Amino acid sequence: MSTNEPETYSALDAPEYAPAQFVRWFREVAPYVHTLRGKTFVVGFGGDLVQAGALNALIQDLSLLTALGVHLVLVHGSRPQVNEQLRLKGFSYQFGRGIEPTSPEALECAKEAAGEIRLDIEAAFSQGLPNTPMSNAHIHIISGNFVTAQPVGVIDGIDYKHSGKVRKFDLDAMKKIISHGAVLLMSPIGFSPTGEAFNLAMEELATSTAIALSADKLIFMTQNSILKDLQDNVITEIAREDADNLIRQGHLDEDTACFLQHASNAVKRGVKRAHLIPFELDGSILLEYFTHDGVGTMVVEDTLDDLRPATVDDIGAIVSLIEPLEADGTLVPRGRNVIERDVEKFTVLEHDGIIYGCVSLIPYPESKMAEMACLIVNPDWQGSGEGEILLRHAENKARALGVKRLFVLTTRTSHWFVKRGFVQGTINDLPAEKQMNYNRSRNSLIFIKKL
Ligand SMILES: CC(C)(COP(=O)(O)OP(=O)(O)OC[C@H]1O[C@@H](n2cnc3c(N)ncnc32)[C@H](O)[C@@H]1OP(=O)(O)O)[C@@H](O)C(=O)NCCC(=O)NCCS
CATH class of the missing domain: 3.40.630.30 (Gcn5-related N-acetyltransferase (GNAT))
Structure with a gap:
């Protein structure tokens, strides 16, 4: 191969490279590729993924899935970025996992953080340098006012102010976008008919989106929230009822319990599979889909369905x-x-x-x-x-x-x-x-x- 040829292909020249192995691998993944076309995946990830520098690699993998015919909806969070904004502005308050009250100042921080991450994601999808997985990708990513939100309101005497929850989606518009091969990007901000903005929790938004679209998969990219057994082996598949029992037992850490609860809710309400996948492992979303056991935890309604x-x-x-x-x-x-x-x-x-x-x-x-x-x-x-x-x-x-x-x-x-x-x-x-x-x-x- 000449030195002018794309670097990506030079791996084929490596002495240890076995062409037969490559062909075997390619044929092995063929059944998975055939099943991808027209499937709807909702992928939710928090601002921690962006902070960890894992955004570009994820977007490259997602672009590949889109090219293979997946209808993709991305839901991003921005909690660490909002907390950072709050800190920079001298507020001591910090958001944790779950729904918490959002003050007017925190809402401004949430809007700023959401805007910034949205632009980072749009930029990542726009990469197209030769010799990278994004070469010739040409993927459009569209975001907008698809979520009507309502205030969480006052619960147990606590006013949640600008914290909101999903009231409804503009499903027709959302389906049109993804069926035309564009990626739909949802930021964790919703709007009420009165024109007010509300701060939404990424986990809830992603789950509601997956349920509303009857998605084939809801995928949460998490830092470390996958289930493991006592020998520290990843639990690759869990029935929804078993997941609910595990949450009830109360031994899971807060993050894992939160993701698992949302995964379980999604599966209970018609989403075929929900996955918790570690974002720190490069290519984890591809490994989860294209290998039999995957690398994360998959929640299913009933394992015997198989x-x-x-x-x-x-x-x-x-x-x-x-x-x-x-x-x-x-x-x-x-x-x-x-x-x-x-x-x-x-x-x-x-x-x-x-x-x-x-x-x-x-x-x-x-x-x-x-x-x-x-x-x-x-x-x-x-x-x-x-x-x-x-x-x-x-x-x-x-x-x-x-x-x-x-x-x-x-x-x-x-x-x-x-x-x-x-x-x-x-x-x-x-x-x-x-x-x-x-x-x-x-x-x-x-x-x-x-x-
Ligand atoms: C037989 C067969 C269906 C078992 O499937 P499997 O998913 O591997 O089975 P399990 O995981 O339940 O069992 C694995 C165990 O069976 C053992 N095993 C697999 N094939 C075996 C064989 N031919 N003779 C004896 N034991 C065998 C494995 O070593 C393993 O043992 P371990 O649990 O002590 O490690 C699979 O090996 C197969 O498809 N074989 C080819 C087709 C065949 O021979 N079918 C039977 C005739 S109709």
Whole structure:
């Protein structure tokens, strides 16, 4: 490569670089790319992200998502900047997390801070230097008076003055903007019909926006507010009810509890997924979307939603799970037409629109038996319990059909089944119909589990 060529591509020349690895990676992310088009993401971040110097990197990643067809709404906060303004003007008062009273002076500081951050964001979206991820991006970012606000009012004797909450959105205008590929930018200031401005909390504004737009994702970019287990591992997915229980237990720090509460509210009211993502990790929003486990915590209404009956639209995904295993002899070759014919016997495991596992159940009602076949988890995602989830599902489905014994034919996975309560059987244990079709040359082992 000549030295005049863009620097971004020079990485391909590095001795340790493996082109095959690049191609493999690119193909692996393809399913995620296909699912992005037309999805609405609301991304909320506080002024702390701007203060930490993470704005440009975030905007570059968001530009990429926009280019891939995501309808993007950005909601920014400005709390540290408002506090800084207050301090510079000699006020001792400082805003914390949550809704607090806003004095006339604090409102002026909030307007100044919002204006400044808005301009920083617009500038960041306008970058287009060659050899950077923003080259040729040409993304328009539009902000305006889309939020009608109302005063928080007086609560428990405290007058919240210029603190406001969302009353309604100009949804038609907002949808038009994002559907035309522009980014919609919402500042934490709303206006009342009397022309007054109100200081809004970023977390509430982002949550209300996501709910109003029935967004596919609400994403909070947070400094450190992701959930971790006792071993300090990130909890990558949590059901909304479990998140609510965690908040009720009261052990979370104030910031995490606040973000998690808003994420939970959003999911409860129709937003498909809500994420808490650490902004200090470079590229975290891409890692969260384009890798299976992500790097943050995702709140979902019900984790079992990931398991659903297959439809004809899933045939392609099922075939691509099965084909490599047919090719290496793990599974008996079936052919696409057999899968098309039997697709209603399949259940798929879906994660954010990506199919990464499947299983099929073929009942033999006369012998009160059923065969579990094509139990597959994508090799990249094996070892996290997904195989167990599919097995449990097949067992429950079989029980509901009155099946007493579940069997599998396997050549290479016998130990997995033995560990899960299956015992080896013989051809004579199979339903008569299956005995006739048993492929003796393949010599598969037969494992049976009493349900
Ligand atoms: C079998 C299969 C579905 C398990 O999926 P999974 O999501 O990895 O399963 P789980 O996470 O619930 O279980 C992982 C455990 O199974 C073990 N395991 C995986 N494949 C195994 C095999 N062929 N034999 C024995 N154990 C196996 C792993 O080592 C791991 O053990 P550990 O928990 O002690 O670390 C997956 O390996 C697969 O798709 N295999 C190829 C298709 C296949 O053989 N299907 C069965 C015939 S229909």
